[in-house]
Amino acid sequence: MKNNSTPIASPKGVEDTESRNLQQATIYRILLAVSFVHLFNDSIQAVIPAIFPILKENMLLSFAQVGWISFALNMTSSVIQPVIGYAADRKPRPILLPLGMCCTFAGVMLLAYAGNYTLVLISVMLIGVGSATFHPEGMRVAHMAAGLRKGLSQSIFQVGGNAGQSLGPMLTKWIFIPFGQMGALSFTIVAAAGVAVQTYVARWYRDMLKDGYTFRKKSSVRKIDPARSKSILNATIILVFLVFVRSWYGASIGSYYAFYLMDNYKMSLDNAQVYIFMYLAAGAVGTFFGGPLADRFGRRNLILMSMVGTVPFALVLPFVNQFWAGVLLLIGGFVLLSSFSVTVIYAQMLYPGNIGTISGLITGLAFGLGGIGSLVIGNLIDYIGITKVFVACGFLPLLGLLALLLPDDDKLEEWAAD
Template structure:
């Protein structure tokens, strides 16, 4: 009995002693690794809208059918991700990290050879599942590796994803225009590299769990004041709606603005992609600066300003010259996505310790349901024309006024510390 119990007591003691260090140390190699995988994952997701013009021409698709492809990708991710996130908060599964990238690898391989519309839909579902498996556990790893620098870790993690999304237009220009649909085959190498990095990250993740790492405030089993619980729920609904609207407008630009540029200005496809890249790259920079700006001006204020501040540029976009369209896309992309990481941090403060659940709600459900917006936009373009649709989309960021109903930072911090 002693021979068996002594090691157990020793392990428990070591875990207790290690816990403060595990909680406080910032592990940059893991943060960078998981950020690079986020870049890999989202750059592969960016392949889907990047290949839309090629698929539309090759398969003679309508805008509505293009919208269904975006819908399949986003809804697959959004429906599965909250479930995975909720389960991960209760039973962490490091193995999901390499398995998720494995699903993405299969999806990209199938996309390269898909010769009909059904196979294209199946391939994007596989890619969507891979993303759903990655994000909750990836966010938990970023939180775990952050130590006391939670805001910095979130910025590093999210910038990887937004940088990956910004590569989509360049992928169209450099790969899909010259090589066509088979160009997707090259991304199997990126997915394979992602699997390899995820194996390394998952091993570290498992070691940390075995060493006794636990997420703070996980044991929130004590009674919560009903009024506060109601306020938190209301804030969650508003936050999800805000992310949904932001995603909807982003889907309009990322999926369809290429066609608008070609239609209004007569640009070639490869030239049109430069404008989408500028918008998304500016958004990635905005994500990086969002954390420090929120520290200075407040989280709720930044969420409000990032949405409402986009309105003038979004409304003017359909009426300006080709040059000014590029300028407005740069400014609008920076402003709109400056709140990307801030909304995640805000949600984490609403639900301390439930990192996977928060990921499922904010970067999964709300962001993924932007695919519904993409589907509706595709149908609207078929019905009333692309110019009228982009004029209407310019009003979407006005819904950012809902941020006025969010609790202020002092209230949020009081809830998080209680």
């Protein structure tokens, strides 16, 4: 009879074992699902810069007004992200995944019928709120489904988003030039598909939480040495600034380089969009390979190389012919965005147990600051001309030298392990 009592002492151990197994398994179907939704979400966001030439012509907008549209999208989608991420770290909310895509659906619908500048701003803000809701929880799902393969999971998740962004120029060529502003209506189908997939992912997310999955270890509440806390804060500031600079330069290409090609090479709008697609598609490929390259050369080193390595191509770009412009965009896009997923992983290692908050900070707030850059660039183009602005933007990646001030990988792993 005494033997019957032995299992009573083991539920805690069994529960701990099951929890560890839940956190070690890599769930590829969920990783792929959330990556596809990332593609859906960011392809819809790419609709906004893709429609800039149409809106500029139809509503007789200045470059500064175009910059305000980009600013409204980026600030809405970014400033909210750390807040949602912080709340999700305290209490996960799987329902936010489909709800975010519902908000995006409403924004796209309004954009198709927006008859004035104010309605355009409201529509892009709705799309921004949907994106802000998706990203922190989406990254938490990717982290949850990764098991022990965190780097791979970020590459899979982020390549979906960058692939979606790369579609923007081709959307202009295939949809907005033939159909005009009403072409945005077709993206309600994409948003509806995103709602369906997010509902499936949210159910899995909810079930994992019920089965005992946790993001936060008990040891993560330890008291951190004040000197280390200061070092982590300094590293965070540098990392956010580097992402800001990268986003600022990316905004100059994604939002305005088509106008540069049309102005300097007398290129048609649809042909100019092919060049932007080449840059963004190369960036998506660079994002995928960034994780393995960081494993080989180190996370900090890759962040440094991706920024500084872009400088020669960025400086020469305004002075070459059309053929070499395409070559430089391919190489520059690959090199610059190879650090995209690596910066997220680096930040998550600075703050283990706060996946939603730090992911929202890096991909949200830092991109919002990039939106400010887009606004500044638009105003500068109106005042000094597009050629001078692109020559000046070529120097931006030089600020990547600040990556030398980041803690090296050994120090980062030491902090994450403690």
